[in-house]
Amino acid sequence: xxxxxxxxxxxxxxxxxxxxxxxxxxxxxxxxxxxxxxxxxxxxxxxxxxxxxxxxxxxxxxxxxxxxxxxxxxxxxxxxxxxxxxxxxxxxxxxxxxxxxxxxxxxxxxxxxxxxxxxxxxxxxxxxxxxxxxxxxxxxxxxx
Numbered sequence: 340x341x342x343x344x345x346x347x348x349x350x351x352x353x354x355x356x357x358x359x360x361x362x363x364x365x366x367x368x369x370x371x372x373x374x375x376x377x378x379x380x381x382x383x384x385x386x387x388x389x390x391x392x393x394x395x396x397x398x399x400x401x402x403x404x405x406x407x408x409x410x411x412x413x414x415x416x417x418x419x420x421x422x423x424x425x426x427x428x429x430x431x432x433x434x435x436x437x438x439x440x441x442x443x444x445x446x447x448x449x450x451x452x453x454x455x456x457x458x459x460x461x462x463x464x465x466x467x468x469x470x471x472x473x474x475x476x477x478x479x480x481x482x483x
Contacts (some may be wrong), residue, residue: 343345351467356406359463363419370396376440380433398422412467419464427457 348355370377373393376435398418405415412457434450443449 356412356467357476359419359467360403360406361404363399367399367401369401370399376443377429379440380429380438382428385428390443395422395426406467414470416464416467417470420461420468423457423461424463430454430457452460 370392374389374396375390376386377395381391382420383389399422402415402418402422404412405418408415431452434447434454439445439447
């Protein structure tokens with residue numbers, strides 16, 4: 340069963356990379372088009388919430404484009420891993436402080452899905468890095 344899932348994922352790796360790239364581009368643009376919801380969830384201990392939102396939006400766009408370009412794919416994957424980790428406190432802040440965002444339900448069903456899904460995003464981005472290939476690919480491990 341696990342091998343079948345791995346085979347399906349591997350067969351669709353390029354398509355999934357495209358989906359992640361588009362999601363990052365859309366998310367990045369939304370940071371500029373509608374920054375207020377993002378600013379609202381930045382934890383209070385982080386300085387300059389608006390600047391952080393715009394900076395994260397820039398990096399989402401850069402790394403989204405970078406996933407498409409073969410020469411920058413691995414570096415962009417690593418950048419997204421770092422970005423997904425860096426923004427996690429905002430997700431926690433939204434969930435635990437019940438920060439209400441228009442058109443997004445303040446529900447533990449949503450947060451119960453969203454918080455662990457961040458780790459799926461981290462793994463998804465890491466999948467496009469050389470590091471991930473070297474650690475998890477049997478053929479590459481023998482050359483380490």
